[in-house]
Amino acid sequence: MFAQQLVNGVLLGATYALFALGFTLMFGVLRVINLTYGCYFSVGAFLALFAVRLAGMSIWTALPAAAVGTGVIAIVVDWLLLTRLRRVGAPELSSLMVTLGAALAIYAAGTALLGPDIRRLPPGLVKGLPMIVGGVFITPTQILILGATGLIVGLLVWLIRFTRVGLAIRAVAEKPDAAGLMGVDTARAAMLVSFVSGALGGAAGVLIGLNFNAIQPYMGEEMMLRGFIVVIVGGLGDIRGALLAGLLLGVVEVFTAGYIASGLKEAVSFLILVAVLWTRPAGLFGRATAQRA
Amino acid sequence: MFDDLFFTYQNLIYALGINGLLALAMYVVLSVGQLSLGQAAFAGLGAYSGALMSKWLALPFWVVLPASTIVPVCFALAIGVPTLRLSGVYLAIATIGLGEVLRAVYLNTDDLLGTEFFGGPMGLSGIPQRADVALIYGVLLGAIIVLWLVGRSGIGRAMAAMEQDELAARVLGVRVGRVKMAALVASAVLAGLAGSLGAHVSSFIGPNEYGFQPAVAILSYALLGGIGTPLGPVVGAAVLTLLPELLRGAADLKGVFNGAIIVLVVLFLPRGLLPFRLRRRAA
Numbered sequence: 001m002f003a004q005q006l007v008n009g010v011l012l013g014a015t016y017a018l019f020a021l022g023f024t025l026m027f028g029v030l031r032v033i034n035l036t037y038g039c040y041f042s043v044g045a046f047l048a049l050f051a052v053r054l055a056g057m058s059i060w061t062a063l064p065a066a067a068v069g070t071g072v073i074a075i076v077v078d079w080l081l082l083t084r085l086r087r088v089g090a091p092e093l094s095s096l097m098v099t100l101g102a103a104l105a106i107y108a109a110g111t112a113l114l115g116p117d118i119r120r121l122p123p124g125l126v127k128g129l130p131m132i133v134g135g136v137f138i139t140p141t142q143i144l145i146l147g148a149t150g151l152i153v154g155l156l157v158w159l160i161r162f163t164r165v166g167l168a169i170r171a172v173a174e175k176p177d178a179a180g181l182m183g184v185d186t187a188r189a190a191m192l193v194s195f196v197s198g199a200l201g202g203a204a205g206v207l208i209g210l211n212f213n214a215i216q217p218y219m220g221e222e223m224m225l226r227g228f229i230v231v232i233v234g235g236l237g238d239i240r241g242a243l244l245a246g247l248l249l250g251v252v253e254v255f256t257a258g259y260i261a262s263g264l265k266e267a268v269s270f271l272i273l274v275a276v277l278w279t280r281p282a283g284l285f286g287r288a289t290a291q292r293a
Numbered sequence: 294m295f296d297d298l299f300f301t302y303q304n305l306i307y308a309l310g311i312n313g314l315l316a317l318a319m320y321v322v323l324s325v326g327q328l329s330l331g332q333a334a335f336a337g338l339g340a341y342s343g344a345l346m347s348k349w350l351a352l353p354f355w356v357v358l359p360a361s362t363i364v365p366v367c368f369a370l371a372i373g374v375p376t377l378r379l380s381g382v383y384l385a386i387a388t389i390g391l392g393e394v395l396r397a398v399y400l401n402t403d404d405l406l407g408t409e410f411f412g413g414p415m416g417l418s419g420i421p422q423r424a425d426v427a428l429i430y431g432v433l434l435g436a437i438i439v440l441w442l443v444g445r446s447g448i449g450r451a452m453a454a455m456e457q458d459e460l461a462a463r464v465l466g467v468r469v470g471r472v473k474m475a476a477l478v479a480s481a482v483l484a485g486l487a488g489s490l491g492a493h494v495s496s497f498i499g500p501n502e503y504g505f506q507p508a509v510a511i512l513s514y515a516l517l518g519g520i521g522t523p524l525g526p527v528v529g530a531a532v533l534t535l536l537p538e539l540l541r542g543a544a545d546l547k548g549v550f551n552g553a554i555i556v557l558v559v560l561f562l563p564r565g566l567l568p569f570r571l572r573r574r575a576a
Contacts, residue, residue, distance in 0.1 A: 033382045033385065033386065035389075081556065081560075084560060085559075085560070092380070092381060092382060093326070093327075093328050093381055094559050094563075096328055096381075096382065096385055097328065097512065097516065097555055097559050098555065098556050098559045098560065100330070100509055100512065100552075100555065101509065101512075101513065101551070101552040101553065101554070101555025101556040101559070102552060102555075102556050103509075103552070104505070104506060104509040104510075104548050104549075104551060104552035104555075105548065105549045105550075105551075105552025105553050105556065106552070107505075107506075107548065108506070108546065108547070108548025108549045108551075108552060109546075109548075109549045111548075112545050112546060112549065221393075221505050222393065224389070224393075225389075225390050225393040225394070228386045228387075228389065228390050229390070232383070232386065236382075261401075261405050262401075263397065263400070263401025263402070263404060263405050264401070264405065266393065266394050266397035266398075267394055267397065267398055269394075270390055270391070270393075270394040273387065273390060274371065274372065274375065274387070277375040277376055277379075277383065277387060278374075278375040281375065281379050281383070
C-alpha cells in the first residue's frame with residue numbers, strides 16, 4: 001500500500017514538475033509571470049484529443065504534435081500580449097494583469113466553443129498489461145508518462161546547459177541588456193523560451209489528460225494552483241527546484257488523499273505554499289533570489 | 294408601475310451596488326501599486342461566514358454584517374504578512390491560489406466532517422433576507438466617502454507616491470509595509486461586506502460564485518473605470534454589470550468580455566474611462 005502510493009505520487013509529481021518547469025522557465029528568462037500558462041495545459045490536452053479522435057493519430061505522434069502546436073500558440077500569445085509592454089518597459093504588474101485578462105478570455109471562449117463537459121480519450125490508447133513489481137501495480141500509461149517526462153526534462157536540460165541557444169537563453173536570463181550588447185538576439189531567445197514553455201505546458205496537459213482521462217477547458221486553471229505551489233516552493237525561476245518541488249507535491253497530494261482525505265489535498269498543498277512564503281521565500285532549496293519589494 | 298420595474302430589475306440593482314463595493318476593494322489595493330486577486334475569495338469568506346452566523350447563531354444583522362469582515366481580514370493578514378515584504382508577484386500568486394483552495398474547501402468540508410455547513414456543490418441556501426437596497430447603497434456611499442477623504446489626506450499622498458515609485462516613497466519616509474498591509478486589510482473588509490450583503494439579499498450562495506472568473510471580473514471593473522478616484526471603479530463596475538444585460542445572449546461571453554477589457558485597457562487605455570485624479574492641496 002505504502003509503496004503503491006509512493007509510486008503513484010512520484011508519477012503524479014513528475015507531471016506537476018513538467019508543468020511547473022515551463023512556468024518557472026518563462027519567469028526565469030522573460031521575468032514575466034505569464035498567467036496564460038495554464039491555458040497551454042488545456043490547449044495541449046485538447047490538441048491531443050482532436051489529433052487522436054479526429055485525425056486518428058496514435059498517442060506517440062499526438063503527444064509531440066500537441067506539444068509543438070501549443071508551443072507555436074504560446075509564441076503568438078506572447079507576441080500579441082507582451083511585446084508592446086516589453087518595449088515600453090512597463091511595470092511587472094501590467095504584464096501580470098494583461099496575461100490574467102487574456103487567460104480568462106481564453107478559458108471563457110474555450111468553454112463557449114467546446115462546452116464545459118468532461119471529454120475522454122478513446123480507451124486502449126496505450127496498449128499492454130499492467131506490470132507488477134514487488135506488489136506495486138504500474139500501468140502502461142504510467143510508464144508512458146514517466147518515460148515521456150524523463151525524456152522531455154532531459155532534452156530541456158541538454159538544451160539549456162550544452163547548446164549555443166541554451167547559452168543565449170541563460171545570458172538573457174542573467175542580464176537582457178548586456179546579452180543584447182554581446183550580440184545575442186534577445187527577441188529570438190524570448191521567442192524560443194515561449195515556444196519551449198508552451199510545449200512543456202502542452203505536453204503536461206496531454207499526460208495529465210491521459211493519467212486521469214478527463215479533459216475540459218478549465219483544467220488548466222485548476223492546474224495553475226499546482227504550478228504556483230511548485231514554482232514558489234522550488235524558488236521562482238529555479239529549474240532544479242521546480243523538479244524537486246513537483247515530485248514533492250505529487251507525493252504529498254497522493255499521501256494526503258490516501259491517508260487523510262482526498263478533499264483536503266488542495267488545502268494541504270496551499271498550507272505548504274503559505275508556510276514556505278513565511279519561512280523561506282527564496283524557495284525550499286534557497287537558490288532563487290527572492291524578489292524583495 | 295415603479296414597484297414592477299423594481300421587482301423586475303431587483304437583482305440587477307443589488308448586483309450594481311455589490312459589484313461597486315467589490316471594485317472599491319480592488320481599487321484600494323491597486324492604488325498602493327499591488328495586485329491582489331483575493332477580493333472574490335474575501336467576498337466568499339464574508340458571505341459564508343455571514344450566512345452561517347445568520348442561520349445557525351440567529352444573530353441580528355447589525356452584528357452579523359460587521360462580524361462578516363473578521364474571517365476575510367484574518368486570511369488577508371495570513372497571506373499579506375509573508376508576501377507584502379516581497380515583490381508584487383508573490384501577493385498576486387498567493388491570492389489567486391487562495392480562491393482555488395477555498396472553493397475546494399467549500400466543496401469538500403461537509404463530506405469530510407459529516408456536517409451541513411457549506412452545502413458542498415449545492416451551496417448554502419435558505420439564508421434569511423436581511424439586507425436591502427438602502428443598506429447596500431448606504432455602505433457603498435459610505436465607502437466612497439471614506440476612501441475619498443483618505444485619498445485626499447496625507448495617507449492618500451503616500452499611497453500615490455508608492456504607486457508611482459515604491460523605493461522613492463520609502464526614501465521619503467513613507468512606511469511602505471504598513472500602508473500596503475492596511476490597504477489589503479481594507480480591501481478584505483470591503484469585500485467581506487460585499488459578500489455578506491450579497492448573501493443576505495440572494496438567500497443562496499454557491500462555491501463557484503467566488504472563483505477565478507469573478508476574481509478577474511473585479512479587476513476588469515477597476516481597470517475599466519480607472520483608479521484615479523474612488524468613483525472610477527464604481528463606474529467601471531456599473532458599465533460591466535449592465536452591458537451583458539443590454540446585449541442579449543452575451544451572458545455566456547461575459548468572461549471573454551471581462552478578460553478582453555483588461556487586455557485592451559492595460560495596453561491602450563492605462564488610466565481607464567475616468568482619468569481624473571484626486572485633487573490634493575499642495576503640501
